[in-house]
Amino acid sequence: MKVTESLEFFKLIAEKANLAILAFNKEDLKCLYANHLALDLLETDSTTSLSIEGLVPNIQNATPDIHYFNSSLLNQDGYYQNTVLKKSSGQCFIANISIKNVNINNESLYLIFIQDISIQYKLQRDLNEKQEAIKQAYEELLEQNKQLKELDIAKNRFIAITTHELRTPLSALLASAEILKMKLYDSQEQADEFISMIYEQGQHLMSLVNDILDFAKIQAGKMDFYVEQKNIIQLLEQQVEAQSSAAQSRQIKIETDFPSQEILCYFDELRMKQVIANILSNAIKYNKDKGQVKIWVEEDSERVKVFFKDTGKGIPEEQIEKVFNEFETLGKVAQHSKGTGLGMPISKRLMEGMGGNIHLKSQEGQGSTFWIEIPKTKVLDEENYRSRPDQNGDLAA
Template structure:
């Protein structure tokens, strides 16, 4: 059995080329044979017919024997063909050598000549088995057929010449086949080697090496496949990194609140709940850390839905001012506790959008929570909305510590936590961006270190929603 594409390509190409060469060799042999024998036959027919017409014209009243003697006397000394005179029974009464052999010749050319036509025969001499070409023409006495003039030449030199040329052609054909096999090996190598590279790269990926890449040798279908493979490897590498970041982040984020809960739980148990102040403090810590865990779990669930494409929106027509006003009230107490001013700037007329109220509230809760988290005491946070044309722009601006220029392009990436010690799971802004994009909106973050951060949410107004 043939194994491997290279072997099959070489064998298939070789067989096709071999068949083509054999076909061309056959056509070449036929063409050479036709040319040589056609030329020789035409020349012999011409000489025979011309001489026979001459004899019939100038020896009309001669008997067959007289004609034979006249023919023998007028045959050129340079005539290489054998000339024979036959009677109506096909018996040789005289040949160019001067012999009366009495041989009976009944080849097709003689029979044709007896009918008044020029006969041609290519075959073998019955006695010598030599291959010959014979041409016969009728001899006339007045208007009566009395005999046959027959020219015969040996065809052996013609066959030898044709076979010699055919042998040369076969040598050339053999060289062509050998060259074709060599070229097919080269072509097969150029086709198979890139596939081998892809196979090696795929094997490395299967072993967990996601940094491997398949080299692109040519700009063809295999090259396109190499590009697709490398793109797939890049995406798998990203997903692998995302998975590792996910595990690392979740482990870290879960460990901190769980450690606090476990520590205070053990403290309360060992204390026997005898000190009310310590008990209340512990319960408050446990409650806060539990809320952190709930928030983290919710973020992870949202992230999972976004990754699987299962996030569904319950859209309805709503006034975005109401959502922002509710949040202003919700964060008022936190504003007082942290001594950070919270300003709300809204248009006087309704700002109607189509969206999921709960998801929209989730976005701005996250943005305000981040703003309070990174804005120091004495700072300020401003939430503003402005409608223009068919869009509305909501901006959350703080006077907090800001974001490093190196971190800014990545803050909306999944699990990117930046350099701040106050960073959370790294999913908050990524989820906000996904929610806004599901609402056909735009999400943009601008920030400078020490000057604060401004996050802009751009949404289509209701009249754009068909």
């Protein structure tokens, strides 16, 4: 009996199956049979156009979850998932295939069973992507929740620090005022000392309040900038002079290396004073007695860089990122220092608001170097380039 006659019964069953079924002769690899699902799937109307090589995709970019059909799979029986085959039109599709080697009347055949899973594969891939997106979103929510908890702890710490810092000068101020009111002093010289103490504590209190108000305005996005082209060297010289008394009181030498000519760049003079004063005061505050502060200027065609290098004990590497973060205070590095810890975060926001930036390089035991970058060209919206109106208020006004 011929092989083709022996297939008649097989054909009756195959036509009822829900799988695409192909039968190939092993010797000449001719397709002896294809049920109607196979013909439809492979987009042909005749077995004569079907071949083993015709099922092999032209491009085979293997991935961990996808295989590509090739003739070597026919050598042994097997079941292969996520296998790419090619239709007569050249279009590829993904299927699960089963291969059986059978003998009928001493004739050898390859039987190939094909289940098209292109739609299921796409749906599964989309589902996996959505699951991954959900997983990522969940992890981000966990991280945000962690950050919110840390922020809540930091805010509570900030409130405690601020309350303490406000109470200390206020208590000293009230105590001195009470002594003056009750005339509990022995001489006019002693009275003058109490008056000086009231003034100093009042200044410190104003500084703390300004920090808090500035920070609140920045957080609310209501900080106004009045950026003009001005000489940064003149402003630096003024701030060095303003901080000289504080430096001399600890025998700290401030060395400057400024060019003789003016350097014009764009900044808000009031805010830049605040930034420079904060950096310079920190360079003195966190320095060692009889230390040094070096200030120098570098420039290129786009920006001016002003460097502040101190000889303090430096900042631990794990603290460097925290210096510019809200509610983190350099008091962790030097517990004796006072303040809200908002100076550097405010300075960073102010520099960014003026189109510049602030950076820090430090090594524990080797001192710290802060530097600010100020643009020499206009980099902000035009509305920011304007003159500041006259005001008699403080920095937070």
